[in-house]
Amino acid sequence: MYVADTRTRPAGPGTTPGLPAPPPATRAPASRTPSDLARRAVPATVLILGAVSLITDVSAEMVTAVLPLYLVTGLGLSPLGFGLLDGIYNGASALVRLVGGHLADRGRRYKSMAVLGYGLSALCKPALLIAHSVAGISAVLAVDRTGKGLRTAPRDAMISLAAPPEAQGRSFGVHRAMDTAGALLGPVVAFVVMRAAADGFDAVFTVSFCIAATGVVVLLLFVPGRGPAPAAVLSPEDAVPGDPMPADSMPAEPGPAEPGPVSLRAAMGLLGGRELRRLTLCALVLGLATVSDSFLYLMLQRDLDLSVEWFPLLPLGTSASFLLLAIPLGRAADRFGRWAVFLAGHGGLLIAYGLVLAPVRGAALPIGVLVLHGAFYAATDGVLMAAAAGSVPARLRSSGLALVQTGQAGARFACSLMFGAAWTAWGDHTALAVAAAALAACTVAAAALRPARSAPDQGRQPCP
Amino acid sequence: MPVSVRVRLGVLLAVVVVLAGVATAAVVHASGRAASRADDQAGGPAVRAGQISLTATAGGGAAAGERLVFRTMGWGPHRDELVSVPAADPAGPRTASGVRCLRFHAAGGTGICLRRAPGVVGESYRAVVLDAALHDRRDFPLGGIPTRSRVSPSGRMVAWTVFVGGDSYADSSSFSTRTSILDTRTWRLDGSLEDYRIVRDGRTYRSPDTNFWGVTFADDTHFYATLATGGQTYLVRGDVTARTVTTLRSNVECPSLSPDGTRLAFKKRVAGLPADAPWRLTVLDLRTMRETALAERRNVDDQALWLDGRTLAYALPGDYGSDLWTVPADGGGSPRRLTTAALAPAVVG
Numbered sequence: 001m002y003v004a005d006t007r008t009r010p011a012g013p014g015t016t017p018g019l020p021a022p023p024p025a026t027r028a029p030a031s032r033t034p035s036d037l038a039r040r041a042v043p044a045t046v047l048i049l050g051a052v053s054l055i056t057d058v059s060a061e062m063v064t065a066v067l068p069l070y071l072v073t074g075l076g077l078s079p080l081g082f083g084l085l086d087g088i089y090n091g092a093s094a095l096v097r098l099v100g101g102h103l104a105d106r107g108r109r110y111k112s113m114a115v116l117g118y119g120l121s122a123l124c125k126p127a128l129l130i131a132h133s134v135a136g137i138s139a140v141l142a143v144d145r146t147g148k149g150l151r152t153a154p155r156d157a158m159i160s161l162a163a164p165p166e167a168q169g170r171s172f173g174v175h176r177a178m179d180t181a182g183a184l185l186g187p188v189v190a191f192v193v194m195r196a197a198a199d200g201f202d203a204v205f206t207v208s209f210c211i212a213a214t215g216v217v218v219l220l221l222f223v224p225g226r227g228p229a230p231a232a233v234l235s236p237e238d239a240v241p242g243d244p245m246p247a248d249s250m251p252a253e254p255g256p257a258e259p260g261p262v263s264l265r266a267a268m269g270l271l272g273g274r275e276l277r278r279l280t281l282c283a284l285v286l287g288l289a290t291v292s293d294s295f296l297y298l299m300l301q302r303d304l305d306l307s308v309e310w311f312p313l314l315p316l317g318t319s320a321s322f323l324l325l326a327i328p329l330g331r332a333a334d335r336f337g338r339w340a341v342f343l344a345g346h347g348g349l350l351i352a353y354g355l356v357l358a359p360v361r362g363a364a365l366p367i368g369v370l371v372l373h374g375a376f377y378a379a380t381d382g383v384l385m386a387a388a389a390g391s392v393p394a395r396l397r398s399s400g401l402a403l404v405q406t407g408q409a410g411a412r413f414a415c416s417l418m419f420g421a422a423w424t425a426w427g428d429h430t431a432l433a434v435a436a437a438a439l440a441a442c443t444v445a446a447a448a449l450r451p452a453r454s455a456p457d458q459g460r461q462p463c464p
Numbered sequence: 465m466p467v468s469v470r471v472r473l474g475v476l477l478a479v480v481v482v483l484a485g486v487a488t489a490a491v492v493h494a495s496g497r498a499a500s501r502a503d504d505q506a507g508g509p510a511v512r513a514g515q516i517s518l519t520a521t522a523g524g525g526a527a528a529g530e531r532l533v534f535r536t537m538g539w540g541p542h543r544d545e546l547v548s549v550p551a552a553d554p555a556g557p558r559t560a561s562g563v564r565c566l567r568f569h570a571a572g573g574t575g576i577c578l579r580r581a582p583g584v585v586g587e588s589y590r591a592v593v594l595d596a597a598l599h600d601r602r603d604f605p606l607g608g609i610p611t612r613s614r615v616s617p618s619g620r621m622v623a624w625t626v627f628v629g630g631d632s633y634a635d636s637s638s639f640s641t642r643t644s645i646l647d648t649r650t651w652r653l654d655g656s657l658e659d660y661r662i663v664r665d666g667r668t669y670r671s672p673d674t675n676f677w678g679v680t681f682a683d684d685t686h687f688y689a690t691l692a693t694g695g696q697t698y699l700v701r702g703d704v705t706a707r708t709v710t711t712l713r714s715n716v717e718c719p720s721l722s723p724d725g726t727r728l729a730f731k732k733r734v735a736g737l738p739a740d741a742p743w744r745l746t747v748l749d750l751r752t753m754r755e756t757a758l759a760e761r762r763n764v765d766d767q768a769l770w771l772d773g774r775t776l777a778y779a780l781p782g783d784y785g786s787d788l789w790t791v792p793a794d795g796g797g798s799p800r801r802l803t804t805a806a807l808a809p810a811v812v813g
Contacts (some may be wrong), residue, residue: 072627076786198499207490208486214483216481217479221472312607
């Protein structure tokens, strides 16, 4: 927090408009030295974005928790038709993410895009009160997801631009932990409201809207606006004296060409950079061997003959593990290298697959699998963004992160389709064994593909 | 230009106060509305407490002859309870049992009641097997929201279907179903029909996206149901002993077998209808495999019930949530409202 303060303050008179001072609560005691704090603290902006995500996720997961019940008992609809829309919308969602990422880079409108994205999702909650048909609810859910797609890359760009290079992993870890905490709280809040309102779904949706609106207001009031603040943190000319690695902030930027174009072509040209291309390729290859959560839960449930009451708790196990491990593994990424932690996360997933396939059974097995599954998310979700941030120039940060996210999401979707086909052809165990073999191969390939430490631009890599 | 932190915190506080007020008002309003539902609604069906029996002889004071038992949806102290009406006077006064169910079916003196059981940190549901006097015999946890239930004609076998929410982490908007079959003589429970062997075109078929719903029993071993996989629905004939299901025909959902076992009423997805109202009630003759469209032209999303060999009953949305309607099974006639504020009927006695 303090680090962010000192970095943003000297940015000069031209950069102060719209730049708010951090809330007093987040200001560190003056007695500590900046370098001391750099090891522990995360920038205020990251904490605020984390709070916005937490609040928004409480709101979103409230709706998710009651939606099936609302459809069946509230509206008397068959929810089975909803799954069909998913595949179609997946493609559109990827496009929205790229567009959101690109638009945010133009004129550094990260905050505006984030406000648009969070705002759209917030407005969807009262819209649920009006939409009473499958088509109407599908449309609302599609807009909700559009909002999510629009805001993700700009928000991650803001996190990466606000955090010093050596604290990227930790900052993303803190954000993801707060985000997941919100996701875990949401269903509890929904249940409390349902109890108090005697099954009033309209009350749940209204409360959800109020919470989402609070998130948007926090974002509007406390996150620094357009450009200067985050840019000041990382652009080389503004680097604070004493910063351990000043030049690291612009790793892939060839020379001091900072005010370069923010065109669509420039965004696509990012893939011309070897660093980001390899990273994206690796994320893509690994994504191709990442079996979707629902398949894993389905296999756990079938294999262990879990009581139906326990089945809804499986995703909670993953989330809890993700929540607890996001910060430690983010710190580990800063210390031991983001790529190493990212690969180790996939190693953990591989062990989880192995546990499901192994002939051993027992109560500890699902716990072990879920802990590893959560660890996989903790070691890959924010860490990939932290790694990618180091390979994308600040002016194209949002576009670059969107590119990596989209590549990974697309690969995971393709994996779902292939895994489904493999299951149909060979049965669930063989399919998972094949996926595990593919994951092992992809992990090895990704480790090999990683640019050598001696690469010319490696010296700019903040914290490999 | 920059607004001070104090001002911004003030703005946030003001916004939070307003939003908290809105949220509280919404909860209070909903809670008050629920309270008013405990009062009898003017114009709603008359209900009085009494005793219900699922057989013709048992149960003191129950009217003789055929009766309809269903979940009453009208507001009032007996909301959501199982009620009984004479089959000859379905819109007449209702006798309420005090037993609450979301879904219900009965045959051969056995009832199946899918019931809500609020847990500590979330909703949970239970499938309760009822005896002829509507007392709980045994109950089982459910993994999702109840939607269909059936009892075999003898009263021995019971089946139910629940909606299971997709895991919220990956994609929150995908749903699946889980269908279970229970033998009430041995209490053997087949938790999911997805564990049965699926035979399609003479060969074993498997896929992660299989979903079953809407069981209807032919006898204590054989049943029909809907299987969905790969974006297609199938009518399957199942065998509880062999643990197999065999696909017979596509585009058949929620089958309901006629009392003589020769015809299936089902909801058929008709091309060209709106995506949110795609179903037409249809009858399939199992000997000729000929389909007959029924006179009901509205979208029916229910597993129909045969009142006798010629008439089908089904639920449609109504002023109290749902009404029961009837239509002749031969394609002639026209739909008629059987009674208002009712769901999940069964013929007993």
